[in-house]
Structure formats: structure tokens, C-alpha cells
Amino acid sequence: MTQDHMQVLGQVVRELRIAKKLTQDELGTKAGYRSGAGVSISRLENGQLRPGAERLDGVAEALGLTREELETRVSRQTVENVEAATADATATESRSPEGSKDRYRRIEQEIDARKRDITDLSRVFNEARDRALDDFFGKFTEIAGRIEGARQPDPTQLHGKDPIDVIDSKVQVATDGVPQPPASSTSGAATDFQLVWLKRAAQLAAAGAGGAMVLPILAAAPLAAFGIVEIAKRNRKRQQEFDAKLKRAEAELDATTPGFKALQNILPRATETLDYIAVHAGHALNRWENQIRSQVGSGPVTWELLSHGDRQLYNDFFEIAAAQITVLTIDVQSLLTTLDGDGLNQLITQADEALTQSQNAVQTLV
Numbered sequence: 510m511t512q513d514h515m516q517v518l519g520q521v522v523r524e525l526r527i528a529k530k531l532t533q534d535e536l537g538t539k540a541g542y543r544s545g546a547g548v549s550i551s552r553l554e555n556g557q558l559r560p561g562a563e564r565l566d567g568v569a570e571a572l573g574l575t576r577e578e579l580e581t582r583v584s585r586q587t588v589e590n591v592e593a594a595t596a597d598a599t600a601t602e603s604r605s606p607e608g609s610k611d612r613y614r615r616i617e618q619e620i621d622a623r624k625r626d627i628t629d630l631s632r633v634f635n636e637a638r639d640r641a642l643d644d645f646f647g648k649f650t651e652i653a654g655r656i657e658g659a660r661q662p663d664p665t666q667l668h669g670k671d672p673i674d675v676i677d678s679k680v681q682v683a684t685d686g687v688p689q690p691p692a693s694s695t696s697g698a699a700t701d702f703q704l705v706w707l708k709r710a711a712q713l714a715a716a717g718a719g720g721a722m723v724l725p726i727l728a729a730a731p732l733a734a735f736g737i738v739e740i741a742k743r744n745r746k747r748q749q750e751f752d753a754k755l756k757r758a759e760a761e762l763d764a765t766t767p768g769f770k771a772l773q774n775i776l777p778r779a780t781e782t783l784d785y786i787a788v789h790a791g792h793a794l795n796r797w798e799n800q801i802r803s804q805v806g807s808g809p810v811t812w813e814l815l816s817h818g819d820r821q822l823y824n825d826f827f828e829i830a831a832a833q834i835t836v837l838t839i840d841v842q843s844l845l846t847t848l849d850g851d852g853l854n855q856l857i858t859q860a861d862e863a864l865t866q867s868q869n870a871v872q873t874l875v
Contacts, residue, residue, distance in 0.1 A: 517587050518556075537550040620762075640784070641791075652798055662834075769844075771861075825874040835863050
């Protein structure tokens with residue numbers, strides 16, 4: 510018999526004794542207790558006494574019940590207590606400035622809003638990236654490959670991740686629509702994004718509430734057979750776990766907000782630089798290629814055959830390509846996922862400086 514069972518048993522015995530207008534001493538004597546009968550019943554009603562089977566039979570008989578009927582009443586009272594506690598918790602939550610459900614909706618809406626913003630900014634960024642790759646970097650790499658003795662750009666350095674790809678890798682959605690946890694990162698700076706657990710936790714919380722609803726079905730059964738108190742404990746534990754996840758999610762949102770806002774500034778600037786490269790550097794490269802062909806024809810070209818001016822232009826294009834690589838390899842993932850404040854500030858500063866230098870280099874050279 511658990512402590513919760515003893516407490517509810519005492520509650521039921523007290524109510525039945527009062528209904529029958531018996532004193533504690535009278536009930537104890539009728540139940541078979543001898544010396545200190547009233548004290549024994551007092552301890553039983555306060556959940557401090559664990560009666561054996563014989564004494565429990567005596568108490569039930571003194572109250573006009575069988576032991577099984579007394580256990581059934583205890584089970585029903587447990588259900589009522591659980592439902593009352595659930596109602597009180599719900600009422601308390603509704604009176605609070607923001608309950609668990611409202612917190613969950615707010616967090617989910619913030620995540621959705623961030624993803625929409627990054628998706629829109631990324632779409633424009635990716636379009637500019639593709640234009641700059643096609644209209645400048647790809648062409649420059651091809652031309653450079655035909656000039657023997659010239660230093661060559663390194664396309665393998667273009668390893669940056671798309672911002673939206675980073676977001677999608679953090680919020681994976683299963684076929685049932687419930688976000689699943691992503692693979693754990695090996696980077697100390699990266700978060701495991703507890704946010705993706707929220708819908709799963711919400712389902713668990715709902716399952717807990719559902720458990721309280723099915724309890725009346727079990728009301729006619731003995732308490733020990735179904736462990737109703739244990740169900741109530743699990744419901745409370747699930748709510749506590751859900752609240753803990755909400756707290757971690759809110760902390761992550763707060764910690765990643767500076768990085769998110771930095772990207773809202775960095776992505777449009779990067780897009781502008783890539784557009785400038787695609788249009789102005791792309792046109793300048795086409796003009797230079799036509800000029801070289803007019804001078805040396807379609808045959809092989811060596812670095813020594815280029816004039817001083819052509820070599821300078823080539824070096825300018827090489828620096829523009831390097832600036833393009835810098836823009837495309839800004840560490841978007843770390844900006845979105847780093848929780849450490851000092852580390853994040855350093856990343857934001859590095860990204861801003863890299864982007865500023867790239868913008869200045871491109872606009873100066875073209």
C-alpha cells in the first residue's frame with residue numbers, strides 16, 4: 510500500500526465515519542482495535558497507519574462495507590482527487606500571465622517566423638549566388654584554366670552551406686508531422702536545438718491529460734490493480750518535463766536571437782555583393798576575354814604573353830573571385846546555432862568584417 514493510497518484510505522474512512530456519526534474510539538472498537546482504539550483510527554485517517562488485511566476487514570465491516578467495497582470507494586476517491594488537482598492546475602495556468610500551452614504556441618510561432626524570414630532571405634541570396642557563380646566565377650575559372658603559368662582560383666573553397674539548408678537540418682519533420690531531434694552535433698558551439706522536441710513533448714502532455722479522462726472507466730476496480738496514483742504521478746511528471754523543455758527552448762531562442770538578427774543584416778548585404786559581382790565583374794570579365802582573344806586568337810595563352818595591364822586585370826579578377834569565396838563561406842550555421850554569447854559576438858564581428866572587406870574590394874576593383 511503506497512503512501513498516496515494510505516492518505517486516500519484515511520480520507521474515505523473519515524468521511525464514512527462522520528456520515529455514520531461514529532467517534533474514532535467507537536469505530537476503532539468496532540473494527541477490533543483494543544487499547545488505544547481511537548488513536549489507531551486517528552492515525553489511519555491521517556495516513557500514518559498501514560492496516561493489515563484483518564484490521565482492514567474490521568474497519569470496512571464497522572462501516573457497513575466489505576473490504577472490496579471499501580477499496581472501490583478509495584479508487585473512486587483517488588479519481589476525484591486527481592481530477593480536482595488537474596482542474597486546479599488548469600485554473601492556475603489560465604490565471605497566470607502565460608500558461609504552458611500559450612508558451613508553446615508563442616515559441617512555435619517564433620520558430621516559424623524565423624524560418625520564414627530566413628527562407629525568404631535565402632531564396633534571394635541563392636539566386637544571386639547562382640548568378641555570380643555562372644556569370645563570373647565559373648567563367649573566370651574556365652578562362653584561368655587556359656592561361657598557362659597563371660595562379661588558379663580554387664573552386665573547392667566554395668563549401669559554405671545555404672542558410673535554409675541549415676534551418677531544415679535543425680527542424681526535421683517526420684511523416685506524421687512531428688519534428689524529430691536532429692543528429693547530435695560534435696561541435697561544442699552548436700546547439701542540439703531542443704526546440705524540435707516541442708511538438709513531441711506537447712503530445713506527451715496531451716497524453717497525460719487523456720490519462721486523467723480515462724480514469725473514471727477504472728473507478729470500479731481496486732486501486733492496486735491499476736495503479737491510479739502512479740498514473741497521476743506520471744501525468745504530473747510529463748507536465749514538468751514539458752515545462753522544462755519549454756524553458757530550455759525559450760533560453761535557446763534568447764541565446765540565438767543575436768545571431769538570427771545578424772543574419773537578417775548579413776544576408777541582404779551578401780546578396781548585394783554577389784549581384785554586383787554577377788553584373789559588373791561578369792561584364793568586365795567578358796570584355797577582357799574578348800580583348801585577349803583579339804590579341805592572341807583562340808590558341809593557347811601563357812602568362813608571359815599577357816601585357817602588364819592584362820596581368821593586372823587578371824589579378825583584379827582573382828581578388829574578386831577570392832572576395833566571392835569569402836562571401837559564400839561565411840559561417841551561417843554557427844551564426845544560427847551558437848549559444849555562447851562571447852563566441853557568437855566574435856562570429857558576428859568576423860562575418861561583418863569579412864563582408865565589408867569583400868564589398869569594398871569588389872567595388873574598388875570593378
